[in-house]
Amino acid sequence: MKKKILLSLIAILPLLTFVSFASETIDKEAVESAQKKLEEIKIQLNLCSEQEDKVQKVLYEAFRNLNIINREDSLTKEEKINRYNKNSETYHNELRKILTQEQYDLYNSSARGQ
Numbered sequence: 218m219k220k221k222i223l224l225s226l227i228a229i230l231p232l233l234t235f236v237s238f239a240s241e242t243i244d245k246e247a248v249e250s251a252q253k254k255l256e257e258i259k260i261q262l263n264l265c266s267e268q269e270d271k272v273q274k275v276l277y278e279a280f281r282n283l284n285i286i287n288r289e290d291s292l293t294k295e296e297k298i299n300r301y302n303k304n305s306e307t308y309h310n311e312l313r314k315i316l317t318q319e320q321y322d323l324y325n326s327s328a329r330g331q
Contacts, residue, residue, distance in 0.1 A: 243281060243284040243285060243288070244281065246280070246284050247277050247278075247280040247281035247284055248277060250276070250280040251273055251276035251277040251279075251280050252273070254276050254280075255269065255272060255273050255276055258272070258324060259272075261323070261324075261327065262316065262320045262323060262324055263320075264320075268315055268316065271315045272312070272315055272316075275308060275311040275312060275315065278307075278308075278311075279304060279305075279307070279308040282300075282304045283301070283304060286300045286301060286304065309325075312324065
């Protein structure tokens with residue numbers, strides 16, 4: 218019995234290592250993307266330091282979720298679109314809680330290229 222358990226653990230170890238590596242990659246990419254986007258908008262919106270911290274967390278979660286969706290091969294195109302839309306909705310709802318109405322309107326108009 219112990220031998221079967223040990224063999225099973227040995228068999229799944231590479232998979233666990235891959236999952237861990239993929240998660241670290243997703244996190245690293247999300248941090249980099251969030252930081253880049255924050256740098257773009259903090260001056261444009263004149264964010265205070267408290268807003269910067271909160272926006273950075275929201276950006277990180279949004280980019281992390283996008284990376285997870287992009288890597289999920291088992292989802293259909295429609296499922297991915299639904300998840301993208303849900304992620305975007307959550308992102309914008311969180312931004313509305315942090316930004317003033319004027320800041321949010323400015324961000325939203327610049328994001329849409331207006």
